[in-house]
Structures are given as C-alpha cells and as structure tokens.
Amino acid sequence: MKVALIGLPQSGKTMLFRALTGVEAGREKGGLTMGTVKVPDARVDRLSTIYNPVKTTHAAIELVEAHAPHRSERKANESALDGAFLNLVKPMDAFLLVARAFDEEGLSEPAKDATAVVDEMLLADLMLVETRLERDSPEQRKGRPGMPVEEREALDRCKAILDDGKLLYSADPDLAVLPVLRTYAFLTARPILVIANVAEGDIGADPAAVLARLGLPVRGLPTFAACAKVEAEIQDLPEEERADFRAALGVREPVMDVAVREVYAALGLVSFLTTGEDECRAWTIRRGTPAPRAAGAVHTDIEKGFIRAEVISYDDFIALGSEAAAKKAGKYRLEGRDYVVRDGDIIHFRFNI
Ligand SMILES: Nc1nc2c(ncn2[C@@H]2O[C@H](COP(=O)(O)OP(=O)(O)O)[C@@H](O)[C@H]2O)c(=O)[nH]1
Ligand SMILES: [Mg+2]
Known part of the structure; x- marks a missing residue:
C-alpha cells in the first residue's frame, strides 16, 4: 500500500513523515521523499516471543511526502497542485492531508487550507473528466469509434458527482474502484484522511473539542488531530522510553x-x-482476498503453485497455546482456492513449483 502525505507547504508534512516513519530523512526519488511506516501489530510481537524466530517483520505501508510547489514560488491564482505533483501522486492508494493548525490562536486556518487542497483535487478530476468526455463527443471523433458504453456511463456519473462539488470516493466508493476508471487515476477516487497538525498545548485536550474549534472536519472527511513536532521528538527516543513520554505529555494514542x-x-x-523459526510476519491484503492471491503477497511462486492453505486463527492459537493443541481441538483447517482470508489468520501455504 502506498500513502501520500499531501498539504500546503509549511503544514508539517516533513515533520509528520518523521513521526510516522521514525526516520529523519527518507529516500529521495523523483521529487518524492519515500519511507515506510511499520504497521503496529501486537499479534506479531506475541507470535515472535512464542516462536523466537530469526526475524520478525511487521506489515508496512509505503509513505511518500509529495512536495507541492512552495507558496512563495507560486504566482497569484496558480494552483497549489501543479501537473508534476498530480502525476507523482497518481500511484497512491490513499492520502493523508496535513493541515497546519499549530500557530497561535486564530493564525492557522486548517479548515480553509484543507478545503483549498481538496478543491484543487476535485478540480483536477473534473478537468480530466471533461477533457475525456469532450474527446469522445461525435464532433471530435469524426467517425472514429467512441469509448465503451460502460466507461462512458461511469465518466458521466463521475462528472455528475464532481459537478455537484462532491468527492468521488465519498459519494460512491464502488464507482471509485471500477476497473474501467482505473487508468484515469482520479485523485478524489481515493480516501483522503485529514490530520490537523495542532500545537503542543492541544495535545491532552478533548479531540472533538479541538477539531470543533478549528472548524474541522471539512467535506465530511475523516479527521484527527496530532502534534507532529512532539510525535517526531518522541520517535527519536529509545523505544522503551516512548510510552512514558506519551503518557506524561497526555498523547492518547501515537499518531x-x-x-x-x-x-x-x-x-x-x-x-x-x-x-x-525463520520468520514471524504480518502481511497486508484487501478484505475479501482469496487464499491463492493472499499467497501471492508472500511470493508469486506460492500463488502459482498454490495447493492448500493450512489455517489457524490467531485467537484460537493463543487460546489453545500451540499448533498441536489447535489441531487436536479441530481448529486447524485445510482451506482451498476459494477460501477468503480473514484478519488474524495464521497461514502455512502448501504449494509446488
Ligand atoms: N510548533 C510546531 N511547529 C511545527 C510543527 N510541525 C511542523 N512545524 C514547523 O513548521 C515548519 C514546516 O514544517 P515542515 O514539516 O517542513 O512542513 P512541510 O513543508 O509541510 O513539509 C518547520 O519549521 C517545522 O519545524 C508542529 O507540530 N508544531
Ligand atoms: Mg516538507
């Protein structure tokens, strides 16, 4: 999974990148800063203490900071999202939109800033839809065949939603993932989560009250508050000291x-x-993924040569204490190609190459 940190310049994206990845500076690649976020999962830690493997690996989300052009480098009326930026964020699965909210009372305008960025994304999508629909009009086609009917219908539906000022994902999450629309890579077809980057003084406060004071959420987007600076500083501490610091500062949950x-x-x-004994590991898949495709997350050979999945749910395993005990209790299942993998399944894939 790839997630992009977006937002206006000076909103705290780089600071939040540090807080989320624990590294000072990510790898630079084509105007993007890239890093990985370790997916916290107590189940992996617990399994690791049981198996004592050579390696313990958490699931990871790829995080990218997309540098929008600096405010001072932009001309008046110029978009906050230029073409280069739009292309860079196309491969992303979701967006974390950072809104600056750490200035003295009244100086930050997180609701206005977040709305501005979201509106730019909406506008970019609308322009793309209109261009494509225009190109498909009989006058422009001059006898050449038009686009397939289902694509045309999906685009018409997108246009109606965007004309209405709504985001594709919020308005119709199923439409947003239609295969005929995949090549368009609409920005608002992906989830946007807003992070209000608040001041230190807001850390311990009631989150709902803080957001309400800031005029958030906007456009019904899921929104949470965090102080990127403090969270980044906590990441610099040795792991065993972090929890105490968070508690002392009143951080309810790490960002x-x-x-x-x-x-x-x-x-x-x-x-x-x-x-x-070699490795305990968590793997990320979409809900509803059948066993062979889940195996493909581990290795494409295992997907190709998939025979069966041996499955014990994590809860059963922990309750019964061992694989042998789980087998004896009938909690050890042999599943075939149609089996839909569930959260917390412990799986051994049987395969031949
Ligand atoms: N007080 C305070 N300053 C912050 C916070 N987050 C970022 N800053 C400062 O705001 C400026 C811009 O932050 P940066 O992360 O570089 O923003 P970016 O342009 O969005 O990447 C820097 O001087 C940061 O030190 C925060 O949570 N609190
Ligand atoms: Mg930055």
Missing part, C-alpha cells in the same frame, strides 16, 4: 497507530500472519 488504523479502515485492509 502512527491512528493513521495506520484509519488507512486500514478506509482501504478495507486486513492482515494475515505467517509463523516459523
């Missing part, structure tokens, strides 16, 4: 946990687990 949970929820993601 990493909140962000990962929200991204998982928005994208319908679940994790399955693999165990062994």
